[in-house]
Amino acid sequence: MTDFEDAALEVIARLKPGDVVTYGEVAAEAGFPGAARAVGSLLRKTGADIPWWRVVGAGGYLRSPDPARQARLLAEDGIVVIDKRVH
DNA sequence: CCCCTGACTAGAA
């Protein structure tokens, strides 16, 4: 487990219902500013156990391979998603 | 070690 993965996973695990952060914010918060891509790679291989749906792309755009599913999960958190974007 | 890809971004053209 790399330092990056360890820190990034913890940042995401701390997210509460209603919270939405971008890949870049997670990376910066984890101490690796600019490593937004690595966050995506991490979520891709990481199974459940973390609120991955609360991580979106810059501008609130849903970048997950299944935007519809992510939008539904966000809705359960009380977050409104319009045209695949969080406002 | 080199090269390419990707749930990314910000800035330049």
Added chain:
DNA sequence: TTTCTAGCCAGGG
């Protein structure tokens, strides 16, 4: 507005 480029980190060939 759309397209490119450069930067970043992890992974795979």
